[in-house]
Amino acid sequence: MKLPYSLLMHVFYRSLVFSCLSAYFCLNLAGEDEGFLFFEKKIRPVFAQHCYECHSAKSEKLKANLLLDRKEGWIQGGDSGPAINPGKPENSMLMKAIGYHDNDLRMPPKRKLPVEAIRDIENWIAMGAPDPRNEPIGEDLGNDLLRAKAPEEGRKYWAFRPLSAPVIPSIENQNWPADPLDHFLLAKLEDQGLRPAQPADRQVLMRRIHFDLIGLPPSPEQIEDFLADSDPDAFSKVVDGLLASVSFGERWGRHWLDVARYADTTGGGRNKPFPNASLYREYVINSYNEDKPFDRFVREQIAGDLLHSSTDRESNENLTALGFMALGPHNYELQDKELLRMEIVDEQMSSVGRAFLGVTMGCARCHDHPFDPIPTSEYYALAGIFRSTNSMVMGNVANFVERELKDGHDGERKIHAKRQKALEEKLKNAESKLKKLVLPSDSMGILVDDSDADLVGEWKKSTFVKGYQGLGYIHDAAEGKGRKKVVFPANIKRSGIYEIQFSYTSGPNRSKSTPVSVFHRKGVKKVMVDQTKPPSIQGSFVSLGTFPFETGKRKVVTVSNEATSGNVIVDAIRLVPQFDSKEAHALNQKAERNLGLERERMQLQIMELKQSIELHKKHSPPQVVKVMSVSEREEAGDWHIHLRGGIRNLGPVVKRGFLAVATPVSRSPTPDIPAGASGRLQLADWVASIENPLTARVYVNRVWHHLFGRGIVRSTDNFGEMGDRPSHPKLLDHLAESFIRNGWSTKELVRKIVHSKAYRMASNGNAKAERNDPENQLFSRQNRRRLEAEAIRDAILTASGRLIPSRTNPNLARSIFLKIDRNQIPEMFNVFDYPNPGVVSGKRNVSSVPTQALFMLNSKFVLDETKATAERILAASEEMEDMQRIELAYILCLGRKPTREERSLALAYLDKSRGEVSEVDSWSGLIHGLFACIDFFYLN
Template identity: 40%
Template sequence: MLQLFVRSVCVLWLPLIVQAAAACLCVAQDDQRLQFFEQKIRPVLVQHCYKCHSAQATQVRGGLLVDTRAGLLQGGDSGPAIVPGDVQAGHLLSALRHEGLEMPPDRRLSQSVIEDFRQWIQDGAVDPREGTVRVERREIDLSQGRQFWSFRPVSPVAVPMVGDPWALGAVDRFLAEGWAVAGIPGFPQDAAPQTLLRRVYFVLTGLQPTVAEQQDFVQRYAQAPEQVLQETVDRLMAAPQFGERWGRHWLDVVRYADSTGGGRSMMLPDAWRFRDYVIRSFQQDKPFPQLIREHVAGDLLPAADDRQHDEQVTGAGYLMLGAINYEEQDKEQLRMDVVDEQIDTIGRTFLGMTLSCARCHDHKFDPIPTHDYYALAGIFRSTRSLTPGNVCGWVTKPLQTGVDQAAVQAWEQRDRELQDQIAQLKKQAAAQPAQALPGVIVDDDEAELEGTWTQSQVQRPFLGRGYRHSGMPRVGTAATYRVRLPSDGEYLVRMVINHGSSRAESVPVVIFHADGETETSVSQRQPGAAPGGFQELGRFRFEAAAEARVVVKAEAASPGHVIIDAFHFVPVEQIGKLAASGVAGGNDAGKGAAANLKRLENERKQHTAKKPAMPIAMCVSEEPDAGDWHLHVRGEIRNLGPVVPRGFLQVATPVDVPVTLPKEVAGSGRVQLADWLGASQNPLTSRVWANRIWLNVFGAGLVRTPDNFGAAGELPTHPALLDHLAWQLMHEDKWSTKAMVRRLVLSRAFRMTSQDQLWSAAQDPDNRLWTRSMRRRLDAESLRDVILQVAGTLDLSVQGGPTIGKLSTYDNEYRHADYPLVCRSVYVPAFRNSMLDLFEIFDAANPNTVTGLRNRSTRPAQALYMLNSQLLTQQSESAARNFLALYDSQSPDVSAMIGDAVRRCLGRDPMPAEQQLLQSAVQSDPRSVEHWAAVFQALYSSLDFRFID
């Protein structure tokens, strides 16, 4: 009988749900897939494939063109390169994997890039490039671009006059005017009081009203509806659950996660501070421009006290939350990828613009030239987000609240002293053996360098002040050592080997001597055979009158870093003296220096263990070399074009306002960017934020593509209403989010029934005229929270703090079962590579990208999860036990109990058929936990539980 009940409810609503879900899903997915192509696919094709497979190629290889979608579909001599949706067909993927065909021919691309192509093809190979062989270059007309609706200045809009008393405020009048223009007769009916209350609770708190709250509201609402609704709204907006609910909306947009993305996923153990900061910000109703300033430049803002300092520094963690591959070995590529991610996120978060589409070329749809992209790139390239290393890290900053500053300063001073002493001893230890060695030393400081070599002292052994490495990919290409030896004769030539597993296995070295030249090869993966890290290259005859020369040919080495340090020329008659040198381990000075060094290093280790507690937050900082940067031709990091002054989007800046940073700006320019983003003259920010608020109140935006206000996005359903709200947000509400939320929730439009009326179904099938309330499914977090709430297991006292546990930074296995998951879902760790099953099945936000509108899918797995998952089984049993504890009588009123259970789960009274069906399920044993667990699981599984009317 219970299965029949669930099935009947599903059959009734399924067609409508599928139709609505499909429409929303297509809009969101098309936009995301276009962004995926522009960010992940096009740059790779341009950098690695266009040289041989484009209309500009001197000779098109294999008859294949990849610079258009048509070229990829048609393919070349071997057949189609891709078949959208079918990763097994086509030759492109196999060629990228070097399975037979090899693209590019010189080296195989990384596995992550190949996976991007596989995902792109599987998702339909969205590709906006048109044509076959020629691409016409167009010049962007900024004057014409400013005529597009989203780039026009936000101006006050006259509120329409509506004679009918149905309209209570401006929002209602704008909608009513639209109905009149469309010829829609009459006005929508209001939702039932219980339905309205449930809607208000979920919109403002993401939770369900209790049975007592339902009964109280219905009784009082009948007497004074306006007053009771206002009191309820004000009470809920003052509750901490409001900040948790609306903070979760914002965490979707800012791509919050507790782990990195890209390659190996690593823990972000301090990301929770940003999450809690967001929740506080919305609970405190922080003005939106202030939120922008803290997100973009919080580390640079003046602070009145430690609390404000910590709040602002934590807010700047926004720039650090992207899915970044910190293992990338091309550090300049990594740096620019971080910059691109930050530009893309800021563009879509605050402006509703897909700015990263202008990284390689002028934007194909919107009036955003590549020049504007690199004007912003200069700002973020002047911002430090990474810490150096083979695997880079992220920047953090200490917080000040609750810290013993005197103890910290004393500890830091002693730590600096120890570091200085250790560094001085290391220099002495390096210089002393070099001075004691017989013969002639030529260090890397004296070498003639080709390309860019980076000096380092990270790893021993080395002579002198350190060594140099070529980088990966190699930007240091060669090094030439020249020396005049004191006398004719035979010399042993030795080379210092600073070995490591990431070094090149074979490095060509050419020795030019009196008898000609000799080329040999050395491995830098193994230590030198001689004491001190020296590798002997051979004995050669040199003449004092001629120059001796050694060349390290890094560009011809095998894969890996190439290291250069000192070369040693030892007269053969002095070879015996090597054993007595400090490098060979013999003299007392060397032993004494080593002992002192070891003592100091042990002392610093003990000192580090006594470091005072200093909480830290993810943050960014300023680069010391902040300044303008080059345009990258076709987006290639080493194909530098002209320097672009740092600045902002021209099309979104009034013509009488400077678009570039003033020359006196010494830092990155992030403060100025934040001010530009939050300025009332900016035509985008207020519209985008007003639309996001509307979306989270009504279930869909006035602009149905909330992250794209450009030409590829949708036009607003009510442009005048959107401009009215944007103007009101800035000038009347002073950017108060709560003020606008309150106004919208108290509107008559918010009270509309979700049921189709004959005229609305025919004339407004997609509800673009807002003739009815949007019936929407609970988001994944609210679904989980209300399951626990009904079961009586939800702990609302958990309001922040770390929830990750003690996993290390490099742990890859995240076990959600290890966490106390009775807290609200906003506090559940968000791991990019491991979501809760419920979150994944019910379309939680993708933490890898800006998500203003979640996917809304309808899949068999959702119904199966509600019927079979361990969570539902456990919570249904808990709900039954806690429910039965309320009824002491051995012969309870089963009919009343059924009504109570339905109101707990669905927020309404049971319908007669529901009452009869559920009552028959427990009538045989009204005290059975098993029977009542089945009742609660059936109610959990019903569509009315998972949807808001």
């Protein structure tokens, strides 16, 4: 579609407005948490193991005046200046030292770091060297570097306090609340002398609730019905319908897949595909649609294989749920398998900690957690549970664990396999018998099959034309003329005269002059064979003549495809002795005739058996389906502390257990784990317990974040000391307690929140509230939120009318069903802040960059759907006027009718563009502008 200059300028202007305004409305959140996680997992252990001996406050003698046990140390640098230039590894002294690029500067001096460690440090510096260690240069880090807070002290922190139902606060404006949660927000607003925003416009609310609950825009008919419905329960009816829609699971399942670091490949160098990862995705979607209690959802993803299952379906769900444990971005090529095993354990612990508990445990891998009450001993108490879990299959390139699902076809498969084995055994016996038939005794001659010949060049095997010797014949496929040869050797046990016979299958597409050379005692004889003619001896052989031969193993015959046209066929040769009596010769000929008949019968039997086997395979029962999973390890048991994080620097053994600070005082953090068990079942019960102070708080905060654009705790994945404090701690506890009381139901939680007055507020607050609370910390108004990449794509496809519910066509299916290759994220997803699928992401970054506007301007996908939307509008009704079509365009794209000014601008644009382009292109330009505008990308 070629757009005129005026139209391009119009679209570009709208796109530019989008880019600039979104910079105002959004914060470009850098992935600081992700960088800190990388440091804790990959960098701190290397520094602790290889560098602290000479470059820490505890070094007996500090080398080069360089400290690497704190951020200020490498910033200040040592005798040679700053050790690291953040963002520029090529200009960093540290990279020069660990890379051994200078003989006078090598760190560590005794042995170079592993390649993986050097690569990790380079990547860390390239990402800006994020480092959470903020201790000043002069501070003593203690006798053992760090000491975690005691559990009693840690429980004073808000996140680790036991959960209880707070008293609903009193308020002045008793008419405003629609739900108890409104009391908590209004009480804070009234304390500040503020009042909440007005209710959102019904069109705005309709678009908001559709995207929030199902990730799709409302249809024009749904908008019209809602606006016309004067029933006080009109909004409730819409909510109930959306909660019951299968699209609810697709929308909210996508939120969880961010947390579960879902992808279809491992990423990294080999980038192995995850087989049937989509089954985990379907499990998540179905769990949300079925409103599976969240505590059950948690248990299944940690220890599904250990839960009781009453049906095959339940058993399969439990196994599939364990995909959560297997989805980590691991380097299965790593040759140090003990290191790989521990990296998998560390990643699983980090993911469970952040996904379910909102805590970062990686800091405790090398030393006690510097901020949260997590000692190293408790880190390895948990590690013992994960080490007792089988998460990989050993090999040169290791693999993830796969487990079979139940489908009720086991009996059929056993019967089918038994029948298959019997048929294959019959075939094997028949082929063996046939081979013996073509190996006659010396008195009948010496037969050499093509399978025993030496081949030069590529020859094709075939059994297409019957009458061959052995198990088939070969041909040159009429290719590579002059470059292919077959050499037949023979073991001649008696000197004398032999007739040399050559076997082939004839046909009209064969070579008419195939050169066959016989190597005998007196020299070489070359014979040209016309393979279009049937062989004259028993329909299988032609005579090449009689020749004298000495005893011994030697080359006897060569067949070449030089200077031939058509297919050269090679089957076998036969040496028939000419020194026996006439009577013996006659008997041999009779035996050969009988042998030929028996051979043909066996060849027919073999052909029928092969057909039976193929037919049997076609009617086989469904193949067993396997899912990525984990299992109990035979060598389950407690494990050592890794001193300074070194996998071979083992300290004392610690009993398997949990975080004491999140365990009720009345219970032990080290439960009794049955012999041979990993402890995963006990861990799952602990995480999903109503007594765990973190799990419910973390989850309801994420739900609030998805409905308000910001959590009550902004740091959705970090409830620790380094995370944000809750703006409304009592509201958070009210939601968590209500969530548990309602059976851990996500749908009831969502229903509760969206029916509140708080959710239904407009995003434009009153002047005083916006002035006194510019960041909307008090939730005096709804937050204006940009749609995610998937919602943008799905909204475009919905507007064009081409979105399909089926997964069969990924180009037109919902975005959740697109393949996520960790090494090649879809372009649109990357442009619009798709999260790193290798880490837990409860909150997406929101950026505003020029590439977003350029993508909307130039993307083939956007241009194609723009045209399809224009065609849909033009095809709606021939009787429609431009004004009606403009209204339809706005409703399809923006979920609202145009203002009077927008109608005038659209009409003026259409009138001007029609003189330059076709009607479809004219409307396409208008749609393109709507797709590029702020109101399309944002929820008000």
